[in-house]
Amino acid sequence: MKIEQVKPADLKRIVAIEKTGFSPEEAGSEAAFQQRIRQLATTFLVARDSAGVVQGFIVGPAVAEPFVLDWMYEMTPQNLETGGHQLVLSLAVSPAAQGQHIGSDLLAALTVVAQRANRQTLSLTCLNRLVAFYEKNGFENGGVAESDHADEVWYNMVKTIA
Structure with a gap:
């Protein structure tokens, strides 16, 4: 697998992958x-992959806030040039x-x-079933998030990188 920056032509494939990994209420439009x-x-x-087909992706803003906030799913924040926190x-x-x-490689x-x-830091929210995966990738469980995105219980996962 080759990891690189997204291209506009990747949109349809990304949306298709997103729909397989998240419920309709959770998935990005x-x-x-x-x-x-x-x-x-x-x-x-x-x-x-070797044929150039997108098999996975990771995306998030670099912002001053240390955790993902629900509004960020609807209105994408601008990336800070440097500093702050990388969210997923x-x-x-x-x-x-x-x-x-591939998920670990993207992280x-x-x-x-x-x-x-x-x-x-690098931080994200995840469902309980994924906490162990993120812990295996160097994240610490910061407890239940304030999120009510898709009416689910989310956990803040944080990895210090500074």
């Missing part, structure tokens, strides 16, 4: 991903490519991007 591609190109990474709004891998460590690649931009 095509319009949200169009906005994220435009505004977060430097912090929107895709994993491409979505990490998803196509069902056919799961089990190949590692975004961590490098964040380190180069002097971010303090």
